[in-house]
Amino acid sequence: MTEPSEDERWLVVDGRRWRRTDPSLPEEIVGALTSHLGKGRSAVRSAKKAEDSVALERARRRVGLAKHGLGERGPRWWDRDERDRLAQARDAIRQLDAMD
DSSP states (O other): OOOOOHHHHEEEETTEEEEOOOTTSOHHHHHHHHHHHHHHHHHHHHHHHHTOHHHHHHHHHHHHHHHHHHTSSSSOGGGSOHHHHHHHHHHHHHHHHHHO
């Protein structure tokens, strides 16, 4: 595999650089993790509005797990073996599914 370019690694929005999703992840895994990410972000908003610190911690954990699974947080995906990245994504889905 060739080394990913800077444009493949990073997304720039309003001058801020964000790590892109690991492009090697299968579409169904990205879809599942993205769904959990959306649920987590929605739960963060709701918990903040309700001033519920327990719900906020749980929601942030969901967001973090999803982003780690997508490769957007944690060790840089381009520095890791593809099999390890896929295993991490699948593990994140298992943990997220268990939260429901």
